[in-house]
Amino acid sequence: MVTTSLSLTEIARNTQIAARQLAILSTDERNAALDAIAQALESATPEIVTANEADCQVAKQEGISQALFSRLKLGAAKLKAGIEGVRDVKKLSDPVGTVQIHRELGTGLVLKRFTCPLGVLGVIFEARPDALIQITSLAIKSGNGVILKAGKEATKTCQALVTIIHKALAETKVNPDVVQLLTTREEIRALLDLDEYVDLIIPRGSNAFVRYIQDNTKIPVLGHADGICHLYIDRSANLEKAISITVDSKTQYPAACNAIETLLVHRDIAYKFLPLVAEALQDKQVELRGDVITQEVINISAATEEDWSTEYSDLILSIKVVESLEEAILHINTYGSKHTEAIVTEDEQAAEIFCSQVDAAGVFKNCSTRFADGFRYGFGAEVGISTQKMPPRGPVGLEGLVTYKYKIVGDGHIVATYAGDDAKPFTHRDLE
Amino acid sequence: MVTTSLSLTEIARNTQIAARQLAILSTDERNAALDAIAQALESATPEIVTANEADCQVAKQEGISQALFSRLKLGAAKLKAGIEGVRDVKKLSDPVGTVQIHRELGTGLVLKRFTCPLGVLGVIFEARPDALIQITSLAIKSGNGVILKAGKEATKTCQALVTIIHKALAETKVNPDVVQLLTTREEIRALLDLDEYVDLIIPRGSNAFVRYIQDNTKIPVLGHADGICHLYIDRSANLEKAISITVDSKTQYPAACNAIETLLVHRDIAYKFLPLVAEALQDKQVELRGDVITQEVINISAATEEDWSTEYSDLILSIKVVESLEEAILHINTYGSKHTEAIVTEDEQAAEIFCSQVDAAGVFKNCSTRFADGFRYGFGAEVGISTQKMPPRGPVGLEGLVTYKYKIVGDGHIVATYAGDDAKPFTHRDLE
Incomplete structure (x- = not known):
């Protein structure tokens, strides 16, 4: 027993x-x-x-x-x-x-x-x-x-x-x-x-x-409460890739924390992209909820303020049309849970700005958010995904289960030798 | 203004x-x-x-x-x-x-x-x-x-x-x-x-x-409350080094968190070592408090249970005689604050056991605990000393002020390709 x-x-x-x-x-x-x-x-x-x-x-x-x-x-x-x-x-x-x-x-x-x-x-x-x-x-x-x-x-x-x-x-x-x-x-x-x-x-x-x-604990906690991930379709996105990545990010395993909850679409491509992606998503039984502009383009129900901070963990997706890359980044930094955020774009500079300004453990260009996973990263095993800022952050492998120690070996060395007016200088020489 | x-x-x-x-x-x-x-x-x-x-x-x-x-x-x-x-x-x-x-x-x-x-x-x-x-x-x-x-x-x-x-x-x-x-x-x-x-x-x-x-905060805190450090004088210690390291660890800057508060002495050398170290410490105006056995050897006041968990930050030192290396390690793991712990010994195996079994950010052999410091470690600057278990631990340089991000760049990649019966295998090839 x-x-x-x-x-x-x-x-x-x-x-x-x-x-x-x-x-x-x-x-x-x-x-x-x-x-x-x-x-x-x-x-x-x-x-x-x-x-x-x-x-x-x-x-x-x-x-x-x-x-x-x-x-x-x-x-x-x-x-x-x-x-x-x-x-x-x-x-x-x-x-x-x-x-x-x-x-x-x-x-x-x-x-x-x-x-x-x-x-x-x-x-x-x-x-x-x-x-x-x-x-x-x-x-x-x-x-x-x-x-x-x-x-x-x-x-x-x-x-x-x-x-x-x-x-x-x-x-x-x-x-x-x-x-x-x-x-x-x-x-x-x-x-x-x-x-x-x-x-x-x-x-x-x-x-x-x-x-x-x-x-309820003083002990460090490895993990994450929310997984509110976004996919942003930039004005310079390749629409075919955008549709495929959207469908995968939402439907490949909707209960996973790295599935997306909100799709952000640049206004310049919204009229062309939204009907195509809506059809692809609805084929997979995804329920869509849109902001006012999205609703002007496709016939779906309304997204409320609450939708932007909801992790559905289900076949539901909220959609918002944004005026600019900056608005997309601001929305993500406001509502995201710092887990995984992705952009679809052929514009190298837009991707650079997105990946450096979005505050998340994972920032992806032209691929599905579902890649955020310790096995897929090649860690062999995953002990959890952390959304805190301090390392370990993101998918954590075995390295999250170890810490480190400093060991010094001397032969009677004292600090007084290295202090004061006659201080001996430290050598600070890295060894093999 | x-x-x-x-x-x-x-x-x-x-x-x-x-x-x-x-x-x-x-x-x-x-x-x-x-x-x-x-x-x-x-x-x-x-x-x-x-x-x-x-x-x-x-x-x-x-x-x-x-x-x-x-x-x-x-x-x-x-x-x-x-x-x-x-x-x-x-x-x-x-x-x-x-x-x-x-x-x-x-x-x-x-x-x-x-x-x-x-x-x-x-x-x-x-x-x-x-x-x-x-x-x-x-x-x-x-x-x-x-x-x-x-x-x-x-x-x-x-x-x-x-x-x-x-x-x-x-x-x-x-x-x-x-x-x-x-x-x-x-x-x-x-x-x-x-x-x-x-x-x-x-x-x-x-x-x-x-x-x-x-x-009182959910924000991660970099720092340490206590600095209760020990120096253990093993039975195989070189007494000259032991005295010099004890004096330095206690008096070189007694208000520092890496100064020692308790000296542990192996019984086999206590009768020889204690009178010598007491004289050297008293020359530096250090007040000594000892356990019963220490008091049998040198004439000092008594240490109480409270002394073992007190950070004096002053010219006061408690002394305890231990029966074995194991007892020293147990005392340190019980009362220490996981900051810096040192052993003086000429016995390589005792040092190995001490350094691997003592649970602290710093484990030192034959040198002063006062070396536990970002500048002395060659970090250039120190933002704090952490006594928590998770990294960053010990003296923290600039690396404690950064975290990391995972960035993935694809070209329309989706997880569905790498899942299921026809799953494409990941290559997981490290690049330069």
């Missing part, structure tokens, strides 16, 4: 202790633990599938939506893909121990800055058991402990998974306490207060949920 | 607009603005000195302490050094526009990650007018707007400085609105609520003040 009688604080303290041991293991030792987990999950496939069937049955009785049910369901095929994922994470390059600065400060006094694990992650996610497998792999790969809280519908599956993971880790150099599972909703609130033990919270879920987390 | 009738929100909005214009200026244009500021401050030296004398006179009448007075005082010589500082900042390499990732995602689809300014900084500092000059230079160099709030004792000097800086900027490509001065304490609280306009708060001041800021 995973459930224990320890208090959450004791669990967190144990995780921190185990994580500090994990932090000093070698790349090979962490990779060996990932192998052991993959192997154990493979062997325990029937057990996991059975636990998941029990969860699915209860969820069905409680009338879970089809979308949630398909996320919860962990058949043998999806589990196999998850296990493949563990082995993929193992193959990623080690984010720990990268030397970022290596510098002689003075004779015999050497500074190194190198990456190291953050400590303990708190990850709160939906009723998707395969996410547990992925998050655990990423945590161990990056040398971090992890306290997991999954949607309650997945409790039995998650307990089975963590029991198997613990057994697998017990045979490796990694202390099983690095992975912990919480099973009650009340524990989320308590987790948010554990800033002494938890170094980063990664929430997945609705905008309102993420905002609740952000507003 | 700098004082205006605009509301703080309007001021912040104007700063944001001006900062967005500044963000797209070239390196040369930003450097030219720094030249203009240095030139203007040079020409206006008498005016600045006069304004400062007025501040100093009021401060004296109000009975300001000698330490604060010497920070407030801005004579011609200190001003000259400040102006040299502006020219030094100009010479630093441009933190903006550095390409961090350049990668082909697919044929004709190219991703770039490059550094860009954060936006608007809110900097709250003591009554040190030379700090205003330095902060303004760093902000313009890094392409950011800055809202400044200095200690009230320096109001006249700061108003004079900002008036001169505004006049100088008016002759350059930089909109003078990038630099704003607040003059009342009430505005600090209001500033903390402006998360829509202000991207980073940098507070300088007492621990209690920094903690107040951290607890």
